[in-house]
Amino acid sequence: MSQSVSQHIQQQIDKNPVMLFMKGDKLFPQCGFSAKVVQILNHMGVPFETENVLASAELRQGIKDFSQWPTVPQLYVKGEFVGGCDIVTDMYQTGELESLFAEKGITKADA
Amino acid sequence: MTQTLGATEALAPRAQRIVNILREKLSPSVLELKDDSKKHAHHHARIEAGEDGETHFVIRLRSAKFNGITRVARHRLVNELLADEFRSGLHSASFILQDEKSA
Numbered sequence: 001m002s003q004s005v006s007q008h009i010q011q012q013i014d015k016n017p018v019m020l021f022m023k024g025d026k027l028f029p030q031c032g033f034s035a036k037v038v039q040i041l042n043h044m045g046v047p048f049e050t051e052n053v054l055a056s057a058e059l060r061q062g063i064k065d066f067s068q069w070p071t072v073p074q075l076y077v078k079g080e081f082v083g084g085c086d087i088v089t090d091m092y093q094t095g096e097l098e099s100l101f102a103e104k105g106i107t108k109a110d111a
Numbered sequence: 112m113t114q115t116l117g118a119t120e121a122l123a124p125r126a127q128r129i130v131n132i133l134r135e136k137l138s139p140s141v142l143e144l145k146d147d148s149k150k151h152a153h154h155h156a157r158i159e160a161g162e163d164g165e166t167h168f169v170i171r172l173r174s175a176k177f178n179g180i181t182r183v184a185r186h187r188l189v190n191e192l193l194a195d196e197f198r199s200g201l202h203s204a205s206f207i208l209q210d211e212k213s214a
Contacts, residue, residue: 033203070190070197071204086206087182 005062013076017106018048021063022073025052033085034073040092045108046101078104125165129196129204133172136192140211141173147205166202177210 013019020037024030029038030052041048053060053072060072067074067081075082077100082088091097101107122130126144133142147167170189177185185208193201 033205068187070194071202081183083183083186087186090182 002058002062005058006066008059009063009066012049012051013079016049016076017078017104018046018101019076020048020050020073021053021059021076022050023052023054026050030054031072033071036085037073037075037088040088040097044092044098044101046106047109077101077106123165125196125201126168129168129170129193129201132192133170133189137172137174137176137189139172139174141171141209143171145169166200168201168204169207170204171207171209173209173211175211177208178212179210182208 009021012021018041020034020041022029022031022034022037024034026038026042029035038050051059053063063072063074064070069081069084071084073085073088075084075088082091082100088097091100122144123146126146130142130144133139145168146165147169148165150167172189176188180188186206189206189208190197193204
């Protein structure tokens with residue numbers, strides 16, 4: 001992974017409290033797993049940013065190396081790796097995701 | 112098709128390798144594997160892999176090895192065990208990873 005890609009990823013997760021690396025974008029996810037995480041975040045009403053890894057082959061591989069995680073989507077909250085679709089879904093269903101957001105001081109966009 | 116795996120079912124090559132690795136390393140009390148590749152027939156990774164490509168799996172696994180470790184740690188452990196499969200065309204696997212206490 002080139003230094004610039006890892007720097008770019010680090011900047012994204014530093015700058016955005018809830019940062020999702022995904023395939024496609026919020027409006028047009030290009031993968032069912034990415035779509036599901038977007039749906040959960042939308043439903044919870046927290047502000048989040050996304051980046052489309054399909055836009056760059058370097059980023060698509062770089063995010064996997066950066067997180068040491070072989071698949072996309074990948075969710076970061078306050079710079080910490082939370083997980084992919086399975087983990088986010090599970091945490092949403094058990095209420096742990098809401099607790100995590102509360103703990104990290106991330107409040108709903110309309111609150 | 113969900114298979115609760117006994118000793119002798121005939122599985123496609125990648126599925127068989129995955130099952131062998133997970134059995135050997137995690138001694139699971141429950142191991143179910145479903146090949147979901149056909150559901151992703153139009154997916155770019157499927158197209159690259161060809162018609163018989165085994166690219167998408169759903170795996171449910173319960174193991175005492177998961178006792179007391181976080182979800183991310185469980186997934187990292189399994190991802191690490193399957194690293195060669197990810198490198199050789201496995202595109203995604205969806206995991207349900209349970210410890211022996213959450214039964």
